[in-house]
Amino acid sequence: MEVIIYIVFILCAFIESVFGFAGTITALAIIGIFVDMKIAILLGLFFGLTLSIYIYCYQI
């Protein structure tokens, strides 16, 4: 399960980074199918925060 979640997050990070939208939504939508929704939301928070920091840092 963890491997699937890692793959989904990497693909969705690519989507978010290229298009600037829909990465977190897509990740939450797919991971929400596999795990409890509340856990998916926590993982989405971790993912979204990390990615936002990276995107802002690369902009600098």
Add this chain to the structure above:
Amino acid sequence: MLSDIKSFDYTIYLKVILPAIPGVIIGSYVIELVSVHSMKLFFGLFLVVFTIYTIFKLQIPKILENFLLIINGLIHGLLGVGGPIPVAIYKNKINKSSLRSTFAVVFITMNVMRIVQYSIQKTYNFKLLLNYWLLPFLLLVPAFLGYKIHVKISEKNFRLGLSIILLIIGLYFLIRSFIAIT
């Protein structure tokens, strides 16, 4: 890339973040009270509305902008997906670099608020995230590559494909949670 630091727009940042603050707090609080099925129903509904907006390129009426920015805070507090509404409102009003850097800071702010709220309420055991300690390192690659090619890729067909996938998932959530509730 170095010039992008100047593109952070404080005015738009404040216009988005100020109306969202109450919603983020309420949404983060409510997560403890609502059932998983209700959350899935709400998320499914949100996905369907989001994809219809994306596919048909609907415009948000100006009169609704402030109201939707308040609702956006609530959606972000509850589900953490408060991106599409402010992006839809501001995507044609500022340039792409400014949009990326400004909204990155908006999401950092709203996510930090959620972490504080969850910590106060003890909603989550954050130790769970230790199982995913590799994630920040793995995300470096797509985040960097994405920036390199974000100006070179045509997003029209990709957006459509992604929207259809999200619409199917949204309908799946809606139907499953509706059956579970009834």
